[in-house]
Amino acid sequence: MKATETPLLERFWYPVMPLQMLEDGPKPFRLLGKDIVLWIDGEGRPSALEDRCCHRTAKLSKGFYANGMLACGYHGWEFNAEGTVMRVPQRPVDKQGRTNMRVPAYHCVGRYGYAWVALAEPLFDIPDFEEEAEGCRRIDEFYEVWQCAGLRVMENSFDNAHFAFVHRASFGDQGHPEPAKLEVEEYEDGFLFRSEVPVRNPAAQKELLKMESDTTVRHMRARWYAPFLRKLRITYPNGLVHTIVTGATPIDDRSSQIVQFVYRNDTEEEAPAAKVIAFDRQVTEEDREILESTDWDVPLDQTGLEMNMPSDRPGVVMRRQLLQLIEKHGGNTRQAAE
Ligand code: FES
Ligand SMILES: [Fe+2]
Numbered sequence: 001m002k003a004t005e006t007p008l009l010e011r012f013w014y015p016v017m018p019l020q021m022l023e024d025g026p027k028p029f030r031l032l033g034k035d036i037v038l039w040i041d042g043e044g045r046p047s048a049l050e051d052r053c054c055h056r057t058a059k060l061s062k063g064f065y066a067n068g069m070l071a072c073g074y075h076g077w078e079f080n081a082e083g084t085v086m087r088v089p090q091r092p093v094d095k096q097g098r099t100n101m102r103v104p105a106y107h108c109v110g111r112y113g114y115a116w117v118a119l120a121e122p123l124f125d126i127p128d129f130e131e132e133a134e135g136c137r138r139i140d141e142f143y144e145v146w147q148c149a150g151l152r153v154m155e156n157s158f159d160n161a162h163f164a165f166v167h168r169a170s171f172g173d174q175g176h177p178e179p180a181k182l183e184v185e186e187y188e189d190g191f192l193f194r195s196e197v198p199v200r201n202p203a204a205q206k207e208l209l210k211m212e213s214d215t216t217v218r219h220m221r222a223r224w225y226a227p228f229l230r231k232l233r234i235t236y237p238n239g240l241v242h243t244i245v246t247g248a249t250p251i252d253d254r255s256s257q258i259v260q261f262v263y264r265n266d267t268e269e270e271a272p273a274a275k276v277i278a279f280d281r282q283v284t285e286e287d288r289e290i291l292e293s294t295d296w297d298v299p300l301d302q303t304g305l306e307m308n309m310p311s312d313r314p315g316v317v318m319r320r321q322l323l324q325l326i327e328k329h330g331g332n333t334r335q336a337a338e
Pocket of ligand 2: 156
């Protein structure tokens with residue numbers, strides 16, 4: 001699947017940038033091969049516009065904030081959140097006001113501390129995370145580019161067969177390579193995966209979990225939200241909840257913007273955020289190292305280009321569900337939405 005040649009992918013919400021990064025001015029982002037500018041208007045609303053001024057094509061991400069609007073850095077035309085030119089500074093004062101000139105605007109909202117963007121009418125809502133209602137603390141972990149396809153990141157996080165190998169230096173147990181059993185419950189926009197995985201409990205984790213034993217069991221409840229978002233809720237036997245939200249936002253065919261934050265039901269005193277991040281850093285680096293070596297063009301149909309084993313079922317279901325969504329909603333929907 002080439003992300004930029006799959007119009008269906010424009011119809012999903014993606015976390016693209018921490019809102020904090022937009023406080024001091026507009027920032028560029030490439031989403032599905034399209035250059036957009038992200039910014040925050042005078043009412044604090046994030047907005048996503050085409051990163052190309054309708055006057056002389058300068059990148060609006062090189063502009064600045066003025067009068068609650070986004071001013072182009074070239075001649076200062078001012079755009080509102082919908083992309084309409086509201087002020088041309090060169091005009092006399094009595095000729096100012098809304099114009100009929102505009103740049104394309106995309107769906108954009110702020111949620112969980114990030115600007116989320118959909119390039120065309122979204123098929124599904126941004127998920128509600130139960131951890132918010134439970135009062136868990138949120139820790140922002142990673143915001144970085146990986147040179148691999150989003151689907152590889154997604155199937156990896158539902159892959160019980162890789163822990164013993166990819167994570168042999170952290171929590172994987174090479175003595176037990178048999179993958180834990182799993183259940184998959186399908187929804188229209190993805191699936192819920194349940195599994196109980198026995199793992200090693202290395203020193204760094206013993207401290208974070210407040211557990212002395214050398215092994216533990218991860219009760220994993222993971223939700224895949226098509227196409228590139230997953231929420232993995234891990235509950236340890238002592239009641240600790242560690243939920244990892246990972247987005248693999250498609251930059252282009254070959255690279256993904258990794259957005260990762262976690263929810264925990266303990267306190268900063270019990271497990272300092274820096275230590276939580278450090279442990280997940282090691283695990284994430286182990287995944288990244290191997291995932292960046294995979295083919296970026298993931299075949300959705302199972303025609304023998306890649307072999308499977310039973311534990312690959314979540315990844316196989318992902319491919320089938322994406323194919324079904326393409327069949328149902330395919331075609332170029334961008335023009336219709338604009
Ligand atoms: S190029 Fe943007 S105002 Fe002239
Ligand atoms: Fe992994």
